[in-house]
Amino acid sequence: MSKLLKKLLSAALFPAALLIVAKILGLYLSTRIFDLDWVLRSHTSEFFSIELIYTDSNAALITNSYSNLIMVSTILIGVTILLFQAYFLHDSHQNPKVLIKLIQFDFIMWLVDSKTLYPKLAVWLSFLWLSTIVSIVQTIQSTTYIGIAVFAIVASIFTTWLAARDFEREIHLYIPSAKDLKL
Amino acid sequence: MNNRAVRRFKTKFGKFLDPFVVAALFLLFLIPAITVINLTPGYMKQNNxxxxxxxxxxxxxxxxxxxxxxxxxxxxxxxxxxxxxxxxxxxxxxxxxxxxxxxxxxxxxxxxxxxxxxxxxxxxxxxxxxxxxxxxxxxxxxxxxxxxxxxxxxxxxxxxxxxxxxxxxxxxxxxxxxxxxxxxxxxxxx
Known part of the structure; x- marks a missing residue:
């Protein structure tokens, strides 16, 4: 079996579950914070058997928007941690000063290798884009505030750019660029 | 079956599992997406x-x-x-x-x-x-x-x-x- 596929599969389990948990948590928190009335509607004949129903459209808009914000933010936190690891705790391009500090404080085990980091980063970024697409679609359907979609788009583009930069730097460690070869 | 036989079996047939892993990976993206969309709340239309x-x-x-x-x-x-x-x-x-x-x-x-x-x-x-x-x-x-x-x-x-x-x-x-x-x-x- 392909090792890369195995790595991707195991890396995807946690963010997949986290995405659902964050959405549910967001719905719960926004309902509690804004003190909104809700009921559960069950459809026995449909594929999706349970639906959360609020008393008016504004309540549904508020809960959906804030739950989407929590969902995007949760995945964004995960991506940010991985980007931090990529930039500061990556064994392949380690800053000597940081390395000394890590050894000093006995945090050397925090170093990550590329084989572990990049599959994780790719999966988490995919989930961030997935939550962004959901937010965009729901903004078009007028069920989410436009600000949430804008935040998600900006966050996704920025983190993808940072990840791409780090990946490029990593590639150049093994395949020198044309500029390097001239030197 | 000894370890070598297991390894040989894995090498020989492991590659056939790859499409299933890809399908599982696809499901891992699809299921949260469907669940999140399904969790979109609705609202009542009463006395309307x-x-x-x-x-x-x-x-x-x-x-x-x-x-x-x-x-x-x-x-x-x-x-x-x-x-x-x-x-x-x-x-x-x-x-x-x-x-x-x-x-x-x-x-x-x-x-x-x-x-x-x-x-x-x-x-x-x-x-x-x-x-x-x-x-x-x-x-x-x-x-x-x-x-x-x-x-x-x-x-x-x-x-x-x-x-x-x-x-x-x-x-x-x-x-x-x-x-x-x-x-x-x-x-x-x-």
Missing amino acids: TDVLGLSDTEAVRVTFNNITNEYLSTTTYKTMIEGNYEINVATYSRPSGRYSYNFMSIENNLDKDKYIFVTSSFSQIEPDTQISLTVDGIKYILVDRDGNTYSPGITLRQGEKFDVGVMVENDYDVSFSSNFTVHLSIGEEI
Whole structure:
């Protein structure tokens, strides 16, 4: 079996579950914070058997928007941690000063290798884009505030750019660029 | 089987598992996406008017008037498909008798007849109880006393207005609560 596929599969389990948990948590928190009335509607004949129903459209808009914000933010936190690891705790391009500090404080085990980091980063970024697409679609359907979609788009583009930069730097460690070869 | 044989087996057949891993990976993205979309909350449309058609005067007007009392309550939902409504009816413990309440009025202002398709789904069927849909006092049985269910079709003549309601008849006292859903679909006669 392909090792890369195995790595991707195991890396995807946690963010997949986290995405659902964050959405549910967001719905719960926004309902509690804004003190909104809700009921559960069950459809026995449909594929999706349970639906959360609020008393008016504004309540549904508020809960959906804030739950989407929590969902995007949760995945964004995960991506940010991985980007931090990529930039500061990556064994392949380690800053000597940081390395000394890590050894000093006995945090050397925090170093990550590329084989572990990049599959994780790719999966988490995919989930961030997935939550962004959901937010965009729901903004078009007028069920989410436009600000949430804008935040998600900006966050996704920025983190993808940072990840791409780090990946490029990593590639150049093994395949020198044309500029390097001239030197 | 020794370790070497296991390794050889894995090397030989492991590659055939790759498509399944890809499928599993795809599912790991698909399931959260579907779940998140499904978790999008809806909202009630109560005591409201819904207009199906071109304009306010030339259309089918549907007015909801949900009922809440000690024996019965109704909640009407407009579904995503135009002209489709779902009425959740909850019945509570009650003495034997006939209970009838109107929860909706439908006015056909078009110059053609419309047709109402009625279906219902019951979480449990109360024994010795008959449940009907009433349209201007005319009874259309949804479930009879023997537990047989029916799906009536009702013609909505042009220019007429109907009061739609639910009638629950039970021969004995009922000491528990139950609920059922009536689906109304307003369309053209087939």
